[in-house]
Amino acid sequence: MEKTSDWRGKLAIPCIPQRFVLAIMGFFAITNAFTMRLCLSVAIVSMVGNRVGNSSNSSAQVDLDPNSCPYPPVIEGEKIIPGEFDWDSETVGLILGSFYWGYIFTHLPGGILSEKWGGKYLLSIGILSTAFLTLISPYAARLGPGWFIAIRVLMGMGEGTTFPALNSLLAQWIPVEERGFWGTLVFSGGHVGTIVGNALSGVLVEAWGWESAFYFFGSCAIVWFIIFTLICFSRPDDHPFISDKELEFLHERLGDTVTKDLPPIPWKSIITSVPLWGLVAAQVGHDWGFFTLITDLPLYMSDVLHFKIGKNGLMTSIPYILMWIVALSSGYFADWLLKKKYVSVVNVRKIFTTIASFFPAVGLLAASYAGCNETAVMIIFTVFVGLMGTLIPGMKVNALDLSPNYAGILMAIINGLGSLTGIATPYVIGVIAKDHTALQWRTVFWIVFGVMNVTNLIYVLTASGEVQPWNWGENRRPVEVDEKDGQRDEPESYCNTRL
Template identity: 45%
Template sequence: MTLKGWRFILNRALIIPQRYVFGLLGLFALANSFTMRVCLSVAIVKMVSYVPSGAHIIGETCPDTSIGSNPVTNTTVVVNNRELYDWDEETQGLLLSAFYYGYVVTHLPGGLLAEKFGGKWTLGLSLLCTSLSTILTPLVVGLWGGVGLFCMRVLSGLGEGPVTPAFVLLMARWVPPSERSRFGAMIFGGAQIGNIVGPYISGLLLADGGDWANVFYVFGGLGVIWFLFFTVLCYSTPNSHPFISDAERNYLNVNVAASGLHKKLDPVPFKAIVRSPQLWVLVIAAVGHDWGYFTMITDLPKYFSDVLKFNIKETGLMAALPYIAMYIFSFIFASFCDFCIRRKWHSITTGRKIYTTVSSTIPAIFIILASYSGCDRIEAVGLFIASMAFMGGFYSSVKINAMDIAPNYAGTCSAFVNGLAAVSGIITPYMVGLLTPDQTIQQWRTAFWTIFAVLVGTNIIYLVWGSGEQQWWDDVDKHGYPPKWKHGPLKKRSEDTEKKVVYPKHDHSPISDD
């Protein structure tokens, strides 16, 4: 049978729209990427030997009521033929932040590669790199200890850096504006699946003396399996997809605004991007959210284990519950946001500002309340669950805002935003380690107040200057240059092409530096 014949059969057999296949595999991709990102947060509890401090600790400490708790009392214990390490809180904070050293570096290169070569292979190969480095982590740690772990976590971060910009670019090519909040919740909500499955499965694998290496083998292996399915079923654009239906292809060509869907894009307009207030405001909002979010996913298991004294199995379950709430509420917020935009009850800009506030200020309040709940486990867990539930509004606001302001260069802009915001992942684990050397409630309360200040402060800035409108530099042919633009043309054109350019809304032509 000819290729044309196979495509005809697939067009008839695959009744599921291909953008939903992309969305489903995207969900699994983000889920697996986050299991590999957060698995160390639980595993490190079993990698470190416990050394009771003889110093007097000032501040509240909770009683250890875990059944059968038996802390290790020396630094040379070997469990399952693996040495336990005497890493103090500061060292643990450095190791937990190591992932983000690599994660920050590859955001912008990943976005540029995605725009040049397509999001499919940029995304697929990036996650394959993270999966393989995760599988190799126990071997490297056995050889070089903490130094080896730090290097492997940096390598894992290097692999995951391009994931968000590649996905934002793919969504800009595949998802119409009226469906973006739902797809954003579906795909990026996969992060919450990872935050749920990662700690819970890790807790089960580590319970009853389980080998911590199994955590890395399981989640790294799942990443390799995902890569095989993704390379067969997903493509960079609808027009390059070999078995998408004609009806869906036509629908997306009509309703998706990204010019890159139909033609080769001009070079990235960096000199306009770095001068865009709307993009810098988005960076600030993303920094605020990531400051709170990364602290939760990285350090919450330690809080449950070291402060509230849950055992390892309970820690995995308790650390998963807040993300179950976040995942459910992300769909509720996303559906309502899309509904309101379709009904024109509010603009895209207003919607982004509403849900940025929902995902920043309200969680900040609940985090502070949790810090004052003392040793009341039920109250503390309930408040953390409420905090993360409202943080689900993030996927209807800051996470997809780059697609609104720059659908053509969404990969680069998302990389710029997420790369700078991810610096929070470097700072927060190390900061928490410094602020909580004795793991007392009073010390943790200081860390939580820092989160509160950052979340609320960055939210206020976004409310004043944030935008959900396409910026002029994303499509100069459509919007023209602003009246006060004095930095030369963004693209090189022939004289004939320049004469045909239309500058709507005003009569100003671009002013050259010459």
């Protein structure tokens, strides 16, 4: 068969399934979103006060908290400075949480529009707008905290469409037996974004100042936008260089659950769905712990362990390296369990979600009792927090199980309500840990422990792995499944590109 004459066909990578290309670009979308969101968490340590070199020596800093670790010795040529901005802990908490004020408002509109028009442009324009706002963040910070907060709110609005749009794309492109791995790969972009955002921000800040982190990550997101808009499409039928074999395969695997022309959204059935609210509870619990880590762990490392900015960025990124590895391996394992029919879909989701809730909560508490042994603290953080990666093949892809047709809307509701914790946690921590003491931080981690375990219990009692009756509208449409030995065969070749 002749190749398409469409100029975009020249961009096709021979023999690589386009659904995998979409998933990989989705992974980089979330990676970029998180680096732009989180570089502030490291940069703000320097913005409000950090010890830097190339100046005259000064006396060692005095720590009034007997439970905190001693400061490292002041080396020659280093001095203690207050930082460029004189912001107290509550102001810092407001700034860190302000991103989520905007984030929650665009989730539901993003979900509705992604189902109606497809997720491609909703995702790409959201990332592009966030990139521009990231680039002007240093200027806004110098105008004052109010301006900086306003920019962070707008950034949140730009990124609020990310997860609903991606969920809509995955529902259109990824069959159920591949969602464990490829869904995990996409959503694990948050882990990689956290790793890169924390580690590289510390290096950039030490080398070129706190502004450099915003300039670098904003520029990377613009590069992603250009590539994504050229090679990815909302639906398989819209793709100009997808192979006939892959298109046929996706029609077979998704044709009975994904409808292009949907009836009116069954809002009543969605809002009254018990499994949906179980997912909301699980998301709230996870986000309470995760947002505590990604927004405030650098502050904990500075307040209690007294890490300097470069070491702080590196150390806070280490747990997410294991989290990413755990996410990918557990996603593959979840798919294997489902393909072998050893465990039902709902039990796979429950088991992996419970692991991601209980053990990280225990790890945070244990680290707060580990004293000043840096090695012990980092091992505990890394091992236990790393297990949070099992959440993705657990509850994170569960919305795709419940309703492929309305996956974007479900993700908007789940992630949108969960993101309320992104507003609450930085402010709560700013109030509780206002004196920056180890005991105050321990109280913070006890709260995390309680929230994560209570919400997980709610999820376990209410979860479902079945496609819900309202997936096709208010009136149930029976699902016709044509399977061979429980699985449809993979296409023999993806190299036959359609005209």
